[in-house]
Amino acid sequence: MPERSAASSYDVGAQRFQRSVPKIGAEPDLAGPWSMVNQSNSKRKAVSEMFILPEHMRPTVTHNDYTDLEIPVIDVSALFDPPQHDEKVMEGLVAQVRDACLHWGFFQIVNHGIPEELLERFHGQGKQFFALPFAEKMKVARQQGQYTGYGHATVKKGDVRPWSEGFYFANDGSTAEFAKKLWPEDTNDDFLNSYSEYNEKVQGLSECLMRIIVDGLDVDPAYFETFSKHAGGLLRWNFYPACPEPQKTLGLKPHTDFNLLTVLHQGDVGGLQIEKDGKWIPVRPRPGALAVNIGDTLQVLTNGKYKSVPHQAVVNATQSRISSAYFYEALPSTVIVPHPDLVDENNPLQYEPFTGEAYRVYKQTQFLNTLEHFVRKKPDAE
Template identity: 60%
Template structure:
């Protein structure tokens, strides 16, 4: 199974880093036996004080550490799917004409898929796919394991907290110390070894399905990402060799996100606006809305479709295409009544070579836009600039 060298980094921080806020010994958290899910984000629990041993409960307002300035607060609710015209519906592409093995069932239908993906990349940087070859049973299994984890008591989850500078473990996404905290929590995975260690720590007597579902899911996501990349490059009409040097023998990162219900959802974010650093991101959205993308200066709520997976372009692919395809800004919002879990797979480029545009996409009319940079430079810049990261690698005109 894939083991990616990204998992061994020892930097001071990274763009999906944890800010664990260790629990002082004077704090005592209790969870009622009938509590079926977390009441609040993990970082709020780490600040809670219960001198009378009463259980942690949902707050009546958004505490200060989660409160956004008014000009940054979301104005589009999690389920406002109809704020844009029907002809602007986010593309949903049927992948039945191909499968994970790359076999073409119908040449004409395959050409249609390539064209649809090309249009989605050009106009949205984002699309959903159905009939993608990832079994519903596997999606359900992984979702059950994520739910199993996030419903653990807070102190149990802290046993696998993500150390500073590491990619694997429990925490929440934050750019740097001092940022407004997201109304969410996450669990990050890089390889089978650390996943097995997590499972052994959390469930020493019953952890097989946790590891097996992770392994099967990431293997499927890896193959699906590679197949999607082939389709994307086919739509560009360029030499595939430039792209293959970044995708051969590479892997990915998996993150589970949990967004609890929130008493004042328009005063905070589940995850602030950002672009992804990688090639492609494939997301199982679940059934509850919350993901939003930016198009033409407007925020659009993504409607989850049963069995569909969402795909968005990352910063690396934007550079490889010389900005022909752009990394889409996106964010997560929360709501007052329903929690949400998403399963996010980040397909990461080979990290040992510089990221540069395809020569076929550099012309007199469209000169090279980016100076060469490596993956380490990208991730360090992402620490400081969660959004518009690539602006800092632009060539001077």
Template identity: 35%
Template sequence: MVGTAAQSVQALASSLGALPPEFVRPEHEQPRATTFRGAAPPEIPVINMSSPGAWRRMAEAAAEWGIFQVVCHGVPAEAVAELQRVGRGFFALPQEEKQRYAMDPAEGKTEGYGSTLRKGDLEGKKAWADFLFHNVAPPAAVNHAVWPESPEGYREANEAYCGHMLRLTRELFGRLSAELGLQEGAMAEAFGGDDVVLLQKINFYPPCPQPELALGLAPHTDMSTLTVLLPDEVQGLQVFKDGCWYDVNYVPGALIIHIGDQIEIMSNGRYKAVLHRTTVSREKTRMSWPVFVEPPPEHAVGPHPQLVTDEFPAKYKAKKFKDYKYCKINKLPQ
């Protein structure tokens, strides 16, 4: 069992020779037994956003895969590098310094630094990851008290990157909306318009003594509208399709777009939320920087009226996002 002195997977990893049993996934989830190993796996689409037909290909990928990678997305390499620098800098801090920003839901601290050591799944299994997350937009939802003061430049890097995410999100919403035959502004309006919430997260997956038995994150779909994921070069993200788990190959300079539950609901199932998970490495630390784009808590999302017909009746009920989130986290009927 994990020692009571361990406060993070990062700290635990430095003292282990074997994987504690609570991190060993059931056989049907273990990467060594379930990852596709064929000679020619299908490729997750990589789309140049400046190319002719890019939006049609994105819509096709959203419907078939629920995920695609984008290049020529307009986010400057300097903004990406600075976000990664301050993120790596935070996880290089001493453990006691990171603990200053620890989340504590019991005290109402739902943003900040945390670890999967705190809680397992229904079978008591834990994921191999630490994390830091906090809202970055809109201004009314931001609490800078949970943003790290170190390393230097953390706030500036996150605010600059957030500006690019707001622009990219509007663009994605507009074109994915138009490809459904709706007005370009329909999707943004369905998710709260200017009040849409952006949550920046850093995932930290330290080296694991038995990565073939563990997962960094268990299989799930994102509750968000969409997620914009910045990966590093260490392989780890996998998606599920047609009964198999496939690696998402690292493409330098690309951002990975996940379709989340709210877009699947709004599109009445035409776009699919992607089921995905994260594997870990024996020798290398892996990090990723997802931005979750969410409706405001009180905003209700349901199938768009123009996408509900006699031929295609509503597949989902309209629900406030806070209620949807509560049901999913607690595994209650939706």
């Protein structure tokens, strides 16, 4: 296959488009976190109307209604001990990941190189944070226009609130500032150390997974380095309190992720569900396993070959749940354009070019099916 430079690939992609990147309006006014509106009625036996979804949007499958239809579970130990594995083992791993990306958009991985002790330690720090009084958590509230801090997934004022809270981290120094506001200096080292260790491990894992995913496309992998070379991550704790009426609300409404790929530690309580063939499939928690899913950015880079699958979080009446999601993403200023070798007469270009920054702003106005805004319109018939 002839080599392509990143610059020539962008030139080729740009020439195919007749319209500029869609203009995005100002960020919407976001609603406050779960505790802000629920702290006074968290022990009631009924859910506030602020959290009640219309009947057609309510969950239809409970958090632990598992079936034989489950997302693939893949052993990725070959990534971390290559001398012990021959070429056929690596080819088999690439094939398994490719099949999961093509048919599921989701898979779980085991033997991924992140110690279970670290997973539990970071998980425990989350428990400590969400157990803090509401006023303490608000010291690190996520501010308008910022990605880090205490809050929840994108919800505009006036929308039904999710039965959840969140805490967003970025590797930009803000986490250390949060720690100073939350805990005494002699105790916040545990928080910072567990975050730093986990962030480093999960970013390295994401880089390895990205290479395996790209290998399965059978195209020149150099093109994807434009997007992964300077990729970073946004880490989020999700907290889903026990809910007196779980059948009326959701911890997180159906959505797709904006990024290249997401690595999720979902804990030992069920709640994650993915959409498969029009049905919601609960993802069974597995000790030490991590869930991985394709994001919208990677769907666009593959010109729709790999799909970013809708998923949601349901809640239950007896157990709270904490999960940790790592969003591996390209730089916000990077223009997202499909790989030229994945565009031809049989697979025409599907999306207008856009930056990650523009996409994330628009996602705050349309949480599900965000990519529909960037679908390339067919040229007028001549």
